[in-house]
Amino acid sequence: MGISSSLFFDRYDSQKQTLYRRIIPTEDQFEEQQERWSALADHLTSALSEKSGNTITTWLQGSYKFGTQIRPVRAGEEFDIDLGIYFVWEGDPSDGDYGPKALKGMVQESLSDYSSDSVIEVISPPKIRCARIRFKGDFHIDVPAYHLDDERDTRTLATEEDEWEESDPKALYIWFKSSFDDDRRTIVRRQIRYLKTWAALKFSSVDSRPSSTLITVLVAEAAVSLSKERFSEDDDTLQLILGSIVDRLDYDRTVLNPVDPDEDLAGRLEAKEYDSFIDSLKELQKIADEALGEADVSAAADKWSDAFEHFFPLPDVEAIDEEVSKTQHLPVRAFNPEVDVTAVSRDNPNHKWSGRNAIGPIPKNCDIYFQITNSGAMPPNSVVQWMVRNEGDEAEIFNDLGHRAGTGVTAKERSAYRGTHHMDCVVRQYGIVIGRRRIPVRITGMAMARRNPLKLPQWVRLRGRR
Template identity: 50%
Template sequence: MGLAAKLFYNPEDRENTLAYRVRPSDVQVEEQQERWNDLATFIRERLGSAFGLPVSSWLQGSYKFGTQIRPARTGEDFDIDLGVYLEWPGDADAGDVSPLELKREVQSILDDYAADDANDATGTAEPKTRCNRICFDNDFHIDIPSYHLDRDADVRDLATEDDEWEFSDPKAIYVWWKDQFEGAERDRARRMVRYLKMWAALEFQISSRPSSILITVLVAQSMATIDSESVSGDDEYFRAVVEKVEARMRRSAVVKNPVNSSENLNRLSAEDCAKFVDQLASLRNIADRALGAADQFDSADIWSEAFKHFFPLPKVEEQAVAKSSYHENGMLSVIRYDPDVKITATSGGRRWEGINAVGPIPKGCDVHFAVLSPERFPNGAIVYWTVRNEGAEAEAINDLGHVSGTGFVKDESSAYRGSHFMDVVVKLNGRIIGRRRVIVHVSGLGIPKRNSPRPAWTRLR
């Protein structure tokens, strides 16, 4: 088990783990469930009336697999896949409904649903080749792939914008996934998929990003070949998964659908696929360095190269003494330059100050951070700042922080209630020589206006 294993996954402190920070909150899962249930009912009723045929629906994709991640960047959405099935016996081509006719009817239904203000929908997108899309408040959308279903034969065909039926069976691949693992091993596999998906979301833009199903299949196949006796903890498992996936992709860029050998799940271009493999090699290097780090904080800092602000830091750290000494092996230890940080929060005429901690301060403050006595750092030292947000408000808005850059000063703002961290790391030639976790307590209160105008009846006439 590596030094940072409990920062990957720890049921005893779940909120301070990567496993918790990359997934949607329990509240967000519940909100999404309420929305897709309501939408599914609406579509089934309207589609059944339009064609006079039985209609069913089935949740699929990462939500169904239990591998959904929260948006990695501002402006990106949660993604839910809700399949709708128009049923008739026999082949899809034997029916009276064409693929394009089905997709256009679904689009019309989604437009009507979005037009109702009570549904919290922000609108629909132009139909995609294999699905239709409706977008909602709180940063999520639902993709609606439409199928023909022969229930007796248990065969499905996907309607495409090219007016063709495409053989596709989301249920079969989900059953395959479930059969790969049992119990705790399936839970670990889900976490491995989420870790790799979040890394990919941070590393690649949407247009060049490996798909969720590609990552899911690669992780499942990789875990089946890992010697569980040789690894322990999610950090070591993740390193092993990355190594296996990289080796697999170097052997062949073709990743066959395990339930349909004629389908290649890798739809990346040759150039994007090569970049994916190269970045997997870089990720493996990060994992090796993190697993070989000197202490838990250093290991967490290295993992943060891959997972940015989503990777947590230890809550309690042992600060090294800032003096020169020799280890028993005769090597000179690194002199510590743990920074002290002055925090100044202002709002209107009010002001709060602190050293290494401040608050509680209200929401809406401008917050200035400044390293004290920067002249004591050696030449070439670089100060790195990372914001890590916690709490229900930050989770609801999908803002768990960001990498804030470098320098001796930094400006931020207080936006969410809770305890938040500005993590400061000082490096020289890429090696940590100092660190500080600065805590900012934010209350749920806003700042009332001071000396507000008095009622008219109190003024002199």
């Protein structure tokens, strides 16, 4: 069993800060999305039935349907939901009264007619294969339009280029669901989420990133090749799946759609982008091998953080170091960074707070300065890396669970969300961790009053005297 398995997933405590807990939507976010797509589906079913004269059905697809949706990895990015709209008529797509562009046009028009305070905008012009509507709460719903022949149970996608495209999301879902029993499917879904999060962190551009479908098929087919006995803890399973995927792609770079052998799922990536993806998978495999070979959980967590950044939680470093030194008689570390922390209110710079290796409670909207005070004692060729790891309801609502915070003996951040967060300081020499410090930052829900409050016009200030 991998030494850091409890940091990946804890089957006994769903609220514990694990990698899995940090990359999935909260219950509130999931319920909000569910309410929004359900209401939108009702509207589109009614509106499009009236516009087209056809029977209209809907079907969720993509990561939301597969149970592999992940949290946006950067603040400002959005959750994605795919809601398929199906225009029903018998026969081939060409037997209907409408062409593909006409169907997409009706969907776009009906989205524009949708009235809700939660809507931010309908993207115009629409995407080639779907329309998109954006909602408050950092998520959007993509709405592809299909022809459905109920009798034959066949689906064809309408495109903006006025062409019909072979596409059957239901068949792919049935393939995935039937590939595993319930217990193994749950494990595979977690593995897909890990790889999707890693890919989103590694490839910031959506266009150069491997698609969700490509990752899903690679992970699922690798998992199918594993015997049931080889499914164990999530870190061990991830290592095995990575090894299987890398071996497969070294032998054959083609990844056929399991329900459409004419489609290469890797075909949408340019050759250089696909090369980069495969090389990055090999780097991730190396990280997994090294992490599983570490003797203590802190060192393993540091390795996994190279792949999953701020999403991978750190253990209680001091407690683990104490246990390691007692049981294995190993040196705790070569350098113990001591960090002075100062917070200065942006609203009133006269208000300052300070601490050593911790700070708080402090209000929101403060500049926070971190400085290693004993940097002169660092061994030669040391490199200091800072990482913000946020926790709590507010950070989760804004999908801001952290980020890399730079290198050097100083760092600067800002207080934004209520709760206890951490600035993690790691010191490396020749790539080996020689020191670390977790710095708790406790933030209250209040902001300081402005030093010079905004002056109201005389006629406003006098109103209270009546």
